[in-house]
Amino acid sequence: MTTDQFREELKELDSRLSVIQNPNRPQLCNIKLDGLDICPIPSGEIREEPDENYTMQMPNGWIIKHKSRREALALVNSVLEMIKTKEGQDNFYAR
Numbered sequence: 001m002t003t004d005q006f007r008e009e010l011k012e013l014d015s016r017l018s019v020i021q022n023p024n025r026p027q028l029c030n031i032k033l034d035g036l037d038i039c040p041i042p043s044g045e046i047r048e049e050p051d052e053n054y055t056m057q058m059p060n061g062w063i064i065k066h067k068s069r070r071e072a073l074a075l076v077n078s079v080l081e082m083i084k085t086k087e088g089q090d091n092f093y094a095r
Helices: 005-012 067-083 086-092
Strands: 015-021 029-032 036-042 055-057 064-065
Touching: 005 015, 005 036, 005 067, 029 067, 036 067, 067 086
Parallel strands: none
Antiparallel strands: 015 029, 029 036, 055 064
């Protein structure tokens, strides 16, 4: 699935979600809720299932595994569930 297709899927889930190209790392996009980061995903293609071989190298030399669609959706759904409470909103929005 392309990142653009995933962006549309997220918009259908909640209109406050966006996928923005990371200005410092072109191989990443950031999933955001109301402009706040939830998690990074690969730009271009997001794979359905976790793949330990789908990685990128960070500037410090570390190798990180890209999130899969399933992993990203789990994080997004967790945040959407968390902000249903006042305490969760305060935590996410750092109030």
